Amino acid sequence: MLNTQQRRLSAFIFILLGLSGCDTPNNNINIALGPDASTTQQLSQQVLNSYGVNNDDYNAHFLPFDKALKGLQDGSIDISMSFLGLPTNGIKSLQAATGDVTLLSLPEEVIADIEQHSDYQRFTIPTSSYQFLTKEVSTLTAYAVLMANTQTINDQMGYQLARIMYNATLAPLPHAQSHFLSLKYALDGGSHLPIHPGAKRFYEEQGLTVTLPVAQLSAAGAKQEFIFGTGSQGGTYYPLGGELTTRWNEQLPSVNFTNVATQASIENLHSLREGKMDLGMTVNVSAVNALQGKGAFAEQAVENIAFIGQLYPEVFQVVTRKRGDLSSFADIKRQ
Numbered sequence: 001m002l003n004t005q006q007r008r009l010s011a012f013i014f015i016l017l018g019l020s021g022c023d024t025p026n027n028n029i030n031i032a033l034g035p036d037a038s039t040t041q042q043l044s045q046q047v048l049n050s051y052g053v054n055n056d057d058y059n060a061h062f063l064p065f066d067k068a069l070k071g072l073q074d075g076s077i078d079i080s081m082s083f084l085g086l087p088t089n090g091i092k093s094l095q096a097a098t099g100d101v102t103l104l105s106l107p108e109e110v111i112a113d114i115e116q117h118s119d120y121q122r123f124t125i126p127t128s129s130y131q132f133l134t135k136e137v138s139t140l141t142a143y144a145v146l147m148a149n150t151q152t153i154n155d156q157m158g159y160q161l162a163r164i165m166y167n168a169t170l171a172p173l174p175h176a177q178s179h180f181l182s183l184k185y186a187l188d189g190g191s192h193l194p195i196h197p198g199a200k201r202f203y204e205e206q207g208l209t210v211t212l213p214v215a216q217l218s219a220a221g222a223k224q225e226f227i228f229g230t231g232s233q234g235g236t237y238y239p240l241g242g243e244l245t246t247r248w249n250e251q252l253p254s255v256n257f258t259n260v261a262t263q264a265s266i267e268n269l270h271s272l273r274e275g276k277m278d279l280g281m282t283v284n285v286s287a288v289n290a291l292q293g294k295g296a297f298a299e300q301a302v303e304n305i306a307f308i309g310q311l312y313p314e315v316f317q318v319v320t321r322k323r324g325d326l327s328s329f330a331d332i333k334r335q
Contacts, residue, residue: 029057029058029059029078029079030058030059030061030071030076030077030078030079031044031048031058031059031060031061031077031078031079031080031081032061032062032063032067032068032071032072032077032079032080032081032082033045033060033061033062033063033081034062034063034064034065034068034081034082034083035062035063035064035232035263035264036062036263037263037266037267037296038062038263038264038265038266038267039083039264039265039266039282039283039285039286040081040082040083040264040316041062042266042295042296043081043083043114043120043140043316044081045060046114046118047081047106047110047114047316050109050110050113050114051107051110061077063077063080064231064232064233064234064235064263065080065082065084065090065232065234065235066090066232066233066234066235067234068080068082068234068319069090069091069093069094069234069319072094072098072101072319072320072321073094073097073098078320079104079318079319079320080318080319080320081316081317081318081319082235082316082317082319083142083283083314083315083316083317084235084236084314084315084317085144085176085177085236085240085312085313085314085315086125086129086313086315086317087129087130087176088236088317089176090234090235091103091130091317091319092130094319095130095131095132098321100321100322101130101132101319101320101321101322102132102133102319102320102321102322103125103130103133103137103139103317103318103319103320104137104318104319104320105137105138105139106138106139106140106316106318108138111138111139111140114140115140118285119142119191119192119284119285119288120140120141120142120285120316121140121141121142122138122139122140122141123138123139123140123141123313123315123316124136124137124138124139125137125138125139125315125317139315139316139317139318140315140316141313141314141315141316142189142283142284142285142313142314143188143189143283143284143310143311143312143313143314144189144236144237144281144282144283144284144310144311144312144313144314145189145190145193145281145282145283145284145287145307145308145309145310145311146161146165146279146280146281146307146308146309146310146311147193147268147269147272147279147280147281147282147287147305147306147307147308148161148196148278148279148305148306148307148308149219149272149275149277149278149279149280149304149305150196150215150216150217150218150219150304150305150306151217151218151219151275151304152219152223152226152275152278153196153198153217153219153226153278153279153306154198154217154219154221154222154223155197155198155201155217155219156198156222157198157219157223157226157255158196158197158198158199158306158308159198159199159201159202160198160251160252161198161199161248161279161308162186162196162198162199162202162203162308162309163202164247164248164251164252165181165186165244165247165308165309166181166182166183166186166202166206166309168182168183170247170251173240173243173244173247174243175239175240175243177236177240177311177312178240178243180310180311180312180313181311181312183203183206183208185310186203186208186309186310187203187208187210187212187309187310188310188313189284189307189310190212190284190307190309190310191212191284192288192291193212193284193287193288193291193306193307194212194213194214194215194291194305194306194307195210195212195213195214195215195306195307196215196217196306196307196308197214197215197217197306199306199307199308199309200212200214212307215305215306215307217306218304223255223278224254224255224256225255225256225258226255226256226257226258226278226279227258227260227276227277227278227279228241228244228245228257228258228259228260228277228278228279228280229259229260229262229267229268229271229272229277229279229280229281230242230259230260230261230262230264230268230281231261231262231263231264231265231281232261232262232263232264233261235264236312236314237264237281238259238261240281240311240312241259241281242259244259245257245258245259257279260277262280264281264282265281265282265283265286265287266282266286266296268280268281268282269282269286269287269290269297269302269305270297270302272302272304272305273290273300273302273303273304273305279308281311283314287305287307290302290305291303291305
């Protein structure tokens with residue numbers, strides 16, 4: 001009689017066999033887990049470990065999403081796991097090129113386990129998200145948030161950043177996720193994070209009730225040049241960050257913002273701590289870990305960061321191409 005752990009591992013091996021077309025177990029399955037030491041990579045491995053999959057059961061590839069997509073298209077990657085905005089243009093493009101893309105649902109026991117031990121929350125991807133979906137997809141979500149360096153972003157600049165991001169009188173940014181840049185969602189993902197006092201002042205002027213703790217600033221003088229860490233060029237952070245940078249530069253002509261491509265959340269938080277960046281995009285869960293000195297920040301916490309506002313919900317999307325009847329983890333487990 002197999003125990004629960006053995007059944008989970010056996011079921012997942014069947015999934016991997018279905019993806020590769022092999023008849024016997026092997027470790028030739030190629031899974032793109034996200035960039036090395038990224039939030040995506042950490043959650044990807046947490047998902048696999050929760051399901052009972054060992055590192056020896058697959059080949060791990062630490063790739064940004066644009067390279068993972070290329071691997072999916074040419075067959076060198078079997079599964080890509082990434083935190084992305086919903087919908088994601090890269091997934092749409094892959095479907096247009098191949099015609100056989102699908103998203104895998106996370107098993108219920110995995111979702112429940114990760115929810116219990118982290119700040120990630122369950123999320124259902126509706127069929128309307130992509131034309132190729134025929135059923136809803138169960139997964140996890142967090143929030144993409146903007147964090148500021150409290151040593152370089154002073155009170156007035158924090159106020160201006162929030163004001164411009166959530167100014168309803170300005171034309172909407174062209175990015176698909178920009179509709180989340182409204183006061184309705186501004187404080188989402190801020191739980192357990194200290195808010196920048198300038199941003200807090202703006203929100204309260206707009207009638208919002210702000211109960212988050214207020215960060216202490218050490219920034220004083222008026223800085224002229226600001227570095228904004230985003231993400232890889234194939235993901236959601238980089239293009240949205242570029243649009244925000246353009247908007248800030250238009251509305252604040254006396255200063256200059258430069259957005260830079262990075263490996264996203266964890267790199268940005270480390271760079272904020274080290275004073276290499278003034279602003280950074282990150283998943284809210286990683287920002288909480290950074291403040292508390294947990295996970296990737298166990299050796300040194302990041303104390304000089306403050307929440308400016310929510311950008312959009314980040315959805316964990318597990319992308320593959322159909323092999324036979326494969327459309328979800330559950331489909332394979334039922335066979």
